[in-house]
Amino acid sequence: MWRHIASNALTFFVVITFLLGGVILWGQSTYHAEGPLAEPICLRVPSGSNMRKVSLQLEKDGAVTHPALLRIGADYAEKTGQLKAGSWLIPEGASMGEIVDLVTRGGASTCGTEVVYRIGVTRSEVEVRELDPTTNRFVEIAEFTPGEGEVPAEFTRVRQAGDTRYRIAIAEGTTSWQIVEGLKSVDVMAGEVEEIPAEGMLAPDSYEVNEGASRVELLKKMQQAQEVLLAEAWQNRDEDLPIETPEDLLKLASIIEKETGVAEEREQVASVFVNRLNRGMRLQTDPTVIYGITEGKGVLGRGLRQSELRKETAWNTYVIDGLPKTPIANPGRASLKAAANPGETNFVFFVADGTGGHAFAETLEEHNANVARWRQIEAERANQ
Structure with missing residues (x-):
């Protein structure tokens, strides 16, 4: 009898073990x-x-x-x-x-709501956006300019949420003063900036920050990023460039940044200035004159006067030879690359063509014809 009981118990144990193993595997x-x-x-x-x-x-x-x-x-x-x-x-x-x-896993949230503080050349904006999981794209739910009008309720709501992400987006071509002033309006950041960083040495990019992040530390991060980009561009530069130092490359890139309205034209714009430097011609570019007037503190907001074009400053390339005293803005990666590797052209002139881009020319005669067409476009627009 005991043998029978033991046999049944063993069978039961085997069945239970088998079932348990099956459950675990399942x-x-x-x-x-x-x-x-x-x-x-x-x-x-x-x-x-x-x-x-x-x-x-x-x-x-x-x-x-x-x-x-x-x-x-x-x-x-x-x-x-x-x-x-x-x-x-x-x-x-x-x-x-x-x-x-x-x-x-931790780290930054991978979806949900994000507040983007955009610091641009002419203005700063705040955008509230939310990720649509089905498309993996952000959808704007509110936008406003700091200090102008009422703050949208959506912004207040997401600021109170514990999982909102914050991002600082710096536009290419902004000056160091504009970036510092823009950061002052970023209410999720902390700390005072005692000194404006050197012009041209802040990398325009998008930076994610946490609430309470230091403005000074973010500026250091931007500077470190720009140092890397400048070193990379300098290392990969064309050997026959008419510039001698990385600082000169940064100056040239900043001019290219301010003169380029269409991204695809960067290398052509760069070629104009390199060709002028090679021929001993003055650069004669308006953005350098403007920087001599404003020194990067805001925008001029009007056209240049003839007296300003003739007035000598350390940046007025209509009057001085070669490159200006300092960069005139913070150039992005693409403009640094264009300065280091300009297009191979014979262009030495360019003027607006009415589309946002430029008409390029090799001779003064061609350039004068392009200028005449641009003046006609300006006149037609004025009469509309």
Whole structure:
């Protein structure tokens, strides 16, 4: 009898072990299998949340069918206590294992709302935008100019949310003074800037910042980025350039930046100034004259006077030979590259062509004809 009982017990144990092993294999397979999510979603994990709440929200959103299994898997991987607050983009068909990894990895939120502070040449703007998970593109929900009119309710709402991302976008061609002034209006940043950084040495780019970030530290980051870009452009420059130092390359790039209205023309614009330098001609470019008047502090807001074109300053390239005293703006990567590797042309003149670009010329006769066409376009526009 005891042998029979023992035999039955062993059989029962084998069956239970087999079933348990099957459940474990099923659980592992299901945990790592493609999930049911039909299209991407943005999962918001509030501060103080837990894995149970997250798993139930995922079930509600159609991202998982077994929330308890997700919690078991997270426990087994020792990730339950690593849940991070934020907004996380959950891709289509994400497995439970992939979702757990996404919500415990940390770092900046990968979706949700973002506030972009845009610092431009003529004005600064604030844009509030939200990522559309289905297209993975940001959609603008509000925009305003700091100090002008009422602040949109959407901006106030997202500022109070704990997972909003903040970004500072610096336009190419801004001056160091304009950047510092623009940063003063960025209300999520802290600290005073005692000294304006050297002109041309701040890399125009998009920089993500946290609330309370230091303005001084961000400026240092911009300067380090520009040093890298300048060194790269200088190292890869054409050997026969008529410039001797990286500082001169930066000056030339800043002029190209201010004179280029169409991105595709950068190398042609660069070729004009390089050809002029090679021939001993003065650069004769209006943006340098303007910088001599404003020294980069704001915009002139009017046309240049003949007296200003004739007045000697350290930047007026109608009067001085060669390059100006300093850069006249902060050039971007493309203008640095164009200065280092200009197009191969014989152009020494250019003038606006009415489309936002320029008409280029090799001779003064051709240039005068282009100027006449531009004057005609100006007159026609004035009469409209």
